[in-house]
Amino acid sequence: MNKIAVIGAGVMGAGIAAHVANAGIPVVLLDIVPGGAAKAVERMIRADPAPFMHRIFARRVTTGDLGTELALVADCDWIIEAIVEKPEAKRALYEQLQAVRKPGSILSSNTSTIPLAALTDDAPWAADFLITHFFNPPRYMRLLELVTGPATRADAVASVTQVADHALGKTVIPCKDRPGFIANRIGGQWIQSAINNAMDLGLTIEEADAVMGSPLGIPRTGVFGLLDLVGIDLMPHIAASMKASLPADDAYVAAMRDQPLIVRLIGEGRIGRKGGKGGFYTRTKGADGASEKFAIDLGTGKDRPTERAVLESLAAGKRDIVALVSHPDRGGRYARAVLLDTLGYAAALVPEVADDIAAVDAAMRLGYNWRWGPFELIDRIGPARFAAMLREAGHPVPPLLDTVGEGRFYRETDGVAEVMQLDGRHAPIVRPDGVLLLADIKRRGKPMEKTAGASLWDIGDGVACLEFHTKMNAIDPDVLATVGKAIALGKKGAFKALVIHNEAENFSVGAHLGLALFAANIAAWGEIESMIEQGQKAFAALRAAPFPVVGAPSGMALGGGCEVLLHCDAIEAHAETYIGLVEVGVGVIPGWGGCAAMLRRWTEAKGAPRGPMPPVAKAFEMISTATVAKSAHEARDWMLLRPADGITMNRDRLLAAAKARALAMVEGYAPPEPKPLRLPGPSGRAALMMAVDGAVALGRATPHDVTVCGHLATALTGGPRADITEDVTDDQVRKLEREAFMALLRTDPTLARVEHMLDTGRALRN
Structure with missing residues (x-):
């Protein structure tokens, strides 16, 4: 569909329009209240949680007044009505639309309570009409209930189903025409x-x-x-x-x-x-x-x-x-x-x-x-x-x-999920075309490798999938060991591409903080440093693997979970992926190569300002403020996703999309050759700390924030002996990360932050 209209700029109608814009489809939003549609868009730009996946998507919405600008829907392929829940008001609107909508355009109602029969009743729009019941908030709720009538065109149903599934990311559930649907x-x-x-x-x-x-x-x-x-x-x-x-x-x-x-x-x-x-x-x-x-x-x-x-x-x-x-x-x-x-x-x-x-x-x-x-x-x-x-x-x-x-x-x-039919027999659960679920793969066979923290699965066509399965998919030594085992198998030819993906609520919330706190409390500093080194080596090995690695996250990918993705060749992210390096919230800095990876991304970004300081400043801004992108689209602003990385709207289609991306990279693949960085050293660090001093003066930074940011600034600028005329390798930056991480973990304020996060799930400002 080239253009969609939504009539009614209340909470639901405006939210539906915003999500159509999220899908990249131009949308017309009309309201009966003069100026109501424009005001609704303004409210949504400021709202939290945000209806728009990116503020700029509001530009895809054309607003207008229903009383004077109904003609704006004339070139729309699908018109969604979301006005007051009164059959007579809805039918009166449909009568008006008959004079302006183009032949073959689809008309649907977002009603949640009114039967379809009460809205059609042999009306001239019956063949083009159906009910599309979105759930609130439309961006985040994945269900779309679809109700059709005896006169509804089959191609209209197919078109709406296709767009709702692939573009809007909805699971479309056909319902019978009964009050309240399902x-x-x-x-x-x-x-x-x-x-x-x-x-x-x-x-x-x-x-x-x-x-x-x-x-x-x-x-x-x-x-x-x-x-x-x-x-x-x-x-x-x-x-x-x-x-x-x-x-x-x-x-x-x-x-x-x-x-x-x-x-x-x-x-x-x-x-x-x-x-x-x-x-x-x-x-x-x-x-x-x-x-x-x-x-x-x-x-x-x-x-x-x-x-x-x-x-x-x-x-x-x-x-x-x-x-x-x-x-x-x-x-x-x-x-x-x-x-x-x-x-x-x-x-x-x-x-x-x-x-x-x-x-x-x-x-x-x-x-x-x-x-x-x-x-x-x-x-x-x-x-x-x-x-x-x-x-x-x-x-x-x-x-x-x-x-x-x-x-x-x-x-x-026999490894196939079945559901009982109405007559008592069981039949296989049929997935829509193009849907590949790891749950189905797991029913049919055994993992290629498995530890308590992660498993490696054969998902067909020479592609393997590395799945984390700890609590909240926190990364621990078992997960890191499985990464190493996966790379070793790939080098032996067990598969030709690797996807990192799971079907849990969150991709990964980062390192296992409980293990780190326990080790710190018993002064097992060598064990902690060993785990940091193990993670750095595992993720660096992912980056240097002789086969393509594609990250396929959904939900939260924070801290170490973000660092996994930063070391992949490509990312195919679900649109609702929330990515960020949040380590400063627990009083440390990224320790598994996140600093080096972000420096490299900003250094290599097309159109980015040249010179050693801009990449450092960008990385410092994001990491020091624990910025989390609130969608995959926002992640591109911070180079957490690059322009060539993909975004999939329907979560059920994510693994298939990631697998296809990995296979497309196989022919002629060679791991990237990292070029040395040029970092500004002490002068750059001083400039960064001036910004921190400003934040302190404004009450935006605490005393321990200053300490943490000092260590972060040192790592990002290459250390006390760095000079813009000399090369700095990723390994050197990782060494600085490791030293900073260990130094911070030995401080009481950092231990207090870690303990508070484990107890409450919230960051401590100390």
């Missing part, structure tokens, strides 16, 4: 049940969110935190719409209650984070400037300081879900009640909302960020056990549970 139908019932049962069982909201969080594979916000995030005021609107659309005996409708507390909060403007006044949770600043968090007591309705949830069932839930739902305390009873309501309801909705069990699970994983979908959760409990729990509680047992019987909804046969 995710909001099940998610709405889950939220309703979670609120009702929390109040009935006398839980605190902290206890409810702790149970409805990590133990069940649900984000840590739980349910009350989620309502604060999306807006408490949305709940009555969604409930009213669903109540009007669903039969009175539907379990979701039956669970709806008037909640005086929620009515009161909305009346007070306490609608969650977006309202600025808080919601179920509220943050305030005390007299000392410290932030304090309060929570509403569900019994009294009054605010009180938050309390840590302490339930025996939570400890049991760390073992497995069965232990959680079997526990007799109120947390266990709460988990059991909500899961019976939610999972039982989901099982009863197939085939009403979709014929595909895997699609229902994908919708909840991607639309609500659940780790497991409803049927995957039932499998973890055991379908037969879950059916017995339903009977014991007096709930109806959906026919699908009788069909699965003593079996499972998912199983593996």
